[in-house]
Amino acid sequence: MLVTIWSGLVLGSIYALVATGFTIAMLPTGVFNFAHGAIVVGGSFLIYQFITVQGLPSVPAVVLTMLAGTVLGVLCELLTVRPLRAASGTVGTGALVTTVGASTAIAGWLGVKWGYIPLLVPFVGPSGFVHGFGILMRPVEITVVALAVVSALACELIFRKTRPGQACLAVAEDIEPAMLRGINVSRFSLIAFALSGLFGALTGVVVGPITYADPTLAPTLALTGFVAVALGGEGSFVGGLIGGVVVGLVSTLATRYVGVNYGNSAVMVLLLVALSLKPKGLGGQEKARIV
């Protein structure tokens, strides 16, 4: 039972990390960047390339990967969001199509470059096992869980307590008054996508040793990250963390104890029940002015 719970927690933390990346880009733009899953997978491929293929030391490899993620995030904003905003002033549902398109393009490119056979991604931390709670845990798993918790809490704090964070919330709340107050929406959007890309690549670095580098994983990550966000409440980092962990746990426990066919169904039932009881999600708030 403990082994299953730990597996679920690790899986849920992966989803939570993806949800955090989604929320970083979504808060100041209102855009759900479906390409984020592909950026995460791209991070896994890049760390594999830098360490396994090119033999770079861990630190420069991680820095380069995060830099590449940042560039990818910026490109996503410039190519999938900005043209929509330039054309009609708002992004609207068009971003759904363009970001899904970007996701397909990135994942397709990863497949062309590295192929579709999963690649074993090295972990930049220690190897072996850690004994705790009566089970053996891998350091990479502990890192994933810790990063999911720390990043969600840190982001929540930054976005709620700092001026740039509050400016982002103001844009998310109502774009026009925010612009009238002198907030440069385009710049915030670009920075948010860059940070989201950076965080996505970092997620790929820590998640890759668990999931392997596999281009087909991109849509799965995007979808489960989306479910975590929906369950946890749009715009809430802590909500995304809770949503991700709940999705991971429910899916793993249902698969193990109800049947292999019931993991996804259990998550969807949970999502339906949760949203019908709390339409804004577990961590969501009713519409009220925050800023």
Added chain:
Amino acid sequence: MKNKKKLIGLSALLLAATTVAACSSGSSTSVGGSSTSTSTGNTSATTSGGPINVLVVADQSGPNKTIGTQEALGVQAGAAYLDAHGGVLGRQVSVTILNDDGDPATAASLVVKTLAQNPAKYSMIYPGEEGTIIAALIPIVKRDSLYAVGVNDGSSGCIDASSCPTQFSLTGAASLSTVAPVGFFSSKKYTNVGVLSAQLDFTQNEATDIAPLLTKAGIKYETASFPVSAVSVTSEMSQLKSGGAQAVYAAAFGAAIGYILQARAQLGWNVPVVFDVAGASFDIPSLAPASQMANVYETAFKCMDPSSDLSAIGLIKKYAPSAQDPTVPCNQVASGWDSMMIFSAAAKSAGSLSPTALAKATEGINLANSTATPLADYGKYCYSATNHENACQSGSDFVVVPVGKIENSVLSPLS
């Protein structure tokens, strides 16, 4: 500003184009012909004189590219070999490859589109690189009465000949690949085996198939399954461990291979793990650290055993228009080759290229590996009027061997 907007617009267009290309249904371009002949366009299959046209449907760029390209290469090598030995019914063979991009819907639409232009052009179809593609093409092959030989659909779809009146599978019952693992467990005198399978048609069927064989061998078993989206199977392996399994039969492929070995290590469990044929098609040592490779076995195709007596392996190297991928197991390229040998034998026996005549002749053939008909995948092929899967395939076409590194498409022991 205007230029900037234009630039952004162009960039978006470029991205959209890239996206469309990535999502597109593959290319219908002919990417190959046999080395000795060229396609003559609308030549009818039954018209004498021109080349005989063979259509290969196989992924050349998508997720199944590694197997699709090798299968197509095998067909091309087989065609070149036949050309060098007098052709088929005295005619040269021209191979056209349709890139299905690893997608069943793409495969179906491309084949329909290609055949709409001239349904009688192709005398033989190699119908897809793997199960789901083949399953999508079975109705089209049947509807248009095309002669087809290839790997099976993963669900024994052609075991009932009425479902595939003109189509033949190189493989026989999926259960045959589970004979060797059961023999392995028996030889080690295990009395309790865990069966772990990914939630996929093929692997689930294998898990189902091995059960009666284990029972017959007096071996108790417990089963566990995991979804294909899983990123850990520690829980499932823990279940098998709790059940007292002395060994694990794992029907899985891709990253799941690594998850299984990782889970075994994480549970501090060192029982033998025997991977199925699907798992063996991957380079297992590349999917887990070397420290986790002890006590790991794989169910390999006979051609992967360097001491195999299948005679065509060397010939494929000689006749293939380009080098084989040395990291892909030989059974992929062997499938393409053997399908051409069956086609040739059927044509010789029928004396005709009519699909019904070819099908009838194939039902009567009993092809064994020999100098005259060098085979690469299985040692024998035979079919009947009621069963269009290879009834002569046997459990001895597979071997359980310690996990090895795939080098030059065969297994080489780990140092």
